[in-house]
Amino acid sequence: MNAKSLILAAAVALGTTAAAHAEWTTVRIGTEGAYPPFNYVDSDGQLRGFDLDIARALCEQMNVTCEFVAQDWDGIIPGLVAGRYDAIIASMSITPERLEQVDFSDKYYQTPARFAARRGSDITDTSPEAMAGRVIGAQSSTVSANFLEDIYTSSEIRLYATQDEANLDLAAGRLDAVFADSIVLYEWLEKTDDGSCCEFVGDAYADEEYFGTGVGIALRKEDDDLREMFNAALAEILANGTYERINAEYFPFSIY
Amino acid sequence: MALNDMGPPDLKRAERRTRLFMIFLGLVFLATFLTILDWNLLERYGPRFLRGVGVTFKLVLISVGIGSAVALPVALARLSANRLVNNLALGYITFFRGTPLLAQLFLVYYGTGQFREAMEAVNLWWFFRDPFFCAALTFTLNTTAYQAEILRGAIQSVPKGQWEAGHALGLSRAVTFLKVILPQAYIIALRPLGNELILMIKGSAVASVVTVFDIMGTTRLAFSRSFDFQVYLWAAVLYLFIVETIRIAWSFIERRLTRHLRVSRS
């Protein structure tokens, strides 16, 4: 028994799965499942959302089988680097910081970020000066969190594992505002009961240095072939109307 | 322990050699750690880590401090002949010792968020609004239960003869308890109380889950931006340093306080 089979045997004994992927017949896709309407788990435990529909369309276009892996946001890039899955399709913005760790496909949508506050709050101006001393919540590890950390230095920033927890604390009055992707906030504010507590305040933010150049599919740096496959498939579904159809199912306007 | 003390002299030498080996291994670890240390990353997050240490200390000192004051009445309630008082204390201790600290923290933090209006009505919301206070309250409730149980055991393990001696000296029960029983009980409880302090330092890491930037919270923040695994190793070194320092300091205090008990042995 050589060293290779020994380690493989140990890996199997540990309850782990090993798979070689020279020709990409199966692609494992990591997603969060806690970011409606882009990705979430429905009451039957199924992963759903815009990201998932786009992912399925891409897989069909690339003619590969896709398996979905739910992974908490905090560990989603480490999970990709460590090989738990081969691609992240989870509304991840393409930023210089992340590009140091992983590669990205072309963007598949782009939306700005916004603040939301409780209805009737006195927040009208969302500049760093006006928000000084206020408590702002965001999901950790996101472009919104990084932006707050760097720009809103005189506000108190609280970071949550999921956007849902931040929203819960805004509704409960622990936060003066939350800062997140505008569509995700829109979904919560307009389409849920507890979201009715709050409303958008201030302008939209899209500073490229922080919010990147859109949302892309994250891939390991060495998987250039897979990136090209995704880019080709993305161009194809944009051209043949599939993307437009999925977009229309979720939003009355184009988010590309 | 007694076996070691009475062992032949070469056993002591072996112990010293073991300690030398441990120091050597520790140095090897430290050297490895220093070689992988990314100084740029340290420059960026170092000050935040220091603030995190401060937050962890504040959390632990507040909860263990208040806990140690409240634990004694709770322990006395557990020893009380009054059924109601006794059962209340038992229920409190059982609940907080039988459930995970993290679940208790969620219960206090998210649970109180639900009753905001009622809290505002009694002017308590400013307290529960703050995650740090929620964590401090949860940890206090938790450590009080553990400390009360430690004290109860210690008080009960003071020999009955001590009570009788106090009585024979004409001391009242209250004075006997305060001047004779309690000091002995605290000496018995010293070691488990030290362990409880260390458990709280480690347990306080869960505060990071409700957005408190303690050592663990800072670590998770640094990891979420840099994705550099070494920040977890920094946290490990920090926690180990703190815990070991306290362990050594505590056993020094313990040895000082129990000097009079060991005279006869040497």
Add this chain to the structure above:
Amino acid sequence: MTELIGLLSFGSDGWGDELLEGAFLTLRLALATLPFGLVIGLCVALLKNAESPALQALGNLYTTIFRGLPELLTLFIIYFGGQILLKEMLDVVAPGTTVEVSSFVAGIIALSIVFGAFASEVFLAAIRAVPKGQGEAAAALGLSRWQGFRLVLFPQLFRLALPGLGNLWLVLLKDTALVSVIALDDLLRQTNVAVGVTKEPFFFYLVACLLYLAMSLVSTTCVALLEKRYNRGFAGSR
């Protein structure tokens, strides 16, 4: 109130089945950790009891490290670090192979490492409490070292270690709650999900606490029964 009870019903709009599933996973995780933790604990205790100072130092260092680290941190280190390490190892022997450490496995590894650190102290105290003469007697009866350990020493030291191990089991049961932070659908995480949907945090976290409490109380009873069984031969001398 009846509305809240209704939320605990089984089926598609109640959370009773989800919570029980979570509780079941919590128990499975703790039970799966136990044997590994016990073996690690016993091995480290034997290291610490070895004659060689180097082995002793190794055992002591293990205990110092994993008793001193917060369990949550150990879990993160195993979960993230273990994965990176495993991938680097595999890249050397079989490039292009990927491997997945499930959060369940990461949970078992981290929890048994911590359990082992504490259990080694319990075992060490027990080993030292069994009189030396017992080992010599076993040797005199012609038993091999291993037979002597298995048949004579181990049953005795296990009896002595049982109360300590019982406490550690309770600690382990509660520590499993931490795995909810690394995405394992245990009791606490299922509760989080239920809270996310129903917006009834107080009620659901209270129910979760009571479920943990029930598991703790049942465990305490079981440990007491086990202790009674192991102490059978000693009942008279009390």
